[in-house]
Amino acid sequence: MTATAPLAFRSVTRVLSCIQPTGSVHLGNYLGALVNWVRGQHDKDVFHGIVDLHALTTATEPGLVGAATVELAAILYSIGLDPEVATIFVQSHVPEHAQLGWVMECTVSFGELSRMTQFKDKSARRESEFVSAGLFTYPALQAADILLYDANEVPVGDDQRQHIEITRDIALRFNNRFGDTFVVPEAVTPAVGARVMDLQDPSSKMSKSGDTDAGCVYLLDSPQVITRKFKRAVTDSDSEVRYDVTSKPGVSNLLDILAAATGGSASELAESYSQYGPLKADTADAVIALLDPIQTRYRELMADRAELERLLRVGASRARAVASATLERAYTAIGLLPC
Secondary structure (H helix, E strand, C coil): CCCCCCCCCCCCCEEEEEECCCCCCEHHHHHHHHHHHHHHCCCCEEEEEECCCHHHHCCCCCCHHHHHHHHHHHHHHHCCCCCCCCEEEEHHHCCHHHHHHHHHHCCCCHHHHHCCHHHHHHHHHCCCCCCCHHHHHHHHHHHHHHHCCCCCEEECCHHHHHHHHHHHHHHHHHHHHHCCCCCCCEEECCCCCCCCECCCCCCCECCCCCCCCCCCCECCCCHHHHHHHHHCCCCCCCCCCCCCCCCCHHHHHHHHHHHHHHCCCHHHHHCCCCCHHHHHHHHHHHHHHHHHHHHHHHHHHHHCHHHHHHHHHHHHHHHHHHHHHHHHHHHHHHCCCCC
């Protein structure tokens, strides 16, 4: 295959999903998205990147990003991602990301970057603080993340669709200028996971960015902390247990979590309860049981850093095999002088 020849047909769809090592993984992340990463790893050729370079747009202290990256990697292996099946890698371990990122910056226009909604929103919120230029050029590096792996599909929520559109625009522009080089990815709607809302504010999604973590259950919370958080979960003034998201959001949230943790039906589970106390206790117990093997495996990996580092080297090696070929194809298509 020449550098500008159409890419070879691949019988298995390749999917890329990335996650930033910022903050602790919580129950909403797991039940809403990560559990589907585990379920889908045998159906397609999946690449999961821990995008630590993106986290530098907000990093202010030394060591934080590295420590969070190690913890997140251990979590991804602990939830059931198989390193023999899924390619799990750290972005900074694959230098081709930064190298292709510069090519992408030279392929996207200032105007296109200026129109990105996330940059406008995030820079406006930080207008009295330091605003990194990386926040502005973020979509170029993200385009490199995607295009390096010839990804056919990128599962994204509505808030990320604009990033996939600009990636498609960059890929098409490059291909038109230099020949057929990059696979043009499609944004796909990820499988719907469990709906997990904040235990203290059931009108909002469970999030690590709230003012308090009282309503957010983290995957590494102790059984005592999990029990306390569910015990204090907001319900409503009456005592009827029924699944009604509109009029009883707090109770419905507990039922949704219990259903996701046990494999049951929220509506059917509601029929088993006449009081909130037992519902809260059972939901806490179900979550504790769900997270116990994850926490056990996490502790094993964190106690055996050599094994964790080995797994990450395996992922980086596999990722680089694909990424380096793509970068070489791009450099050759441009006509850069070979080394």
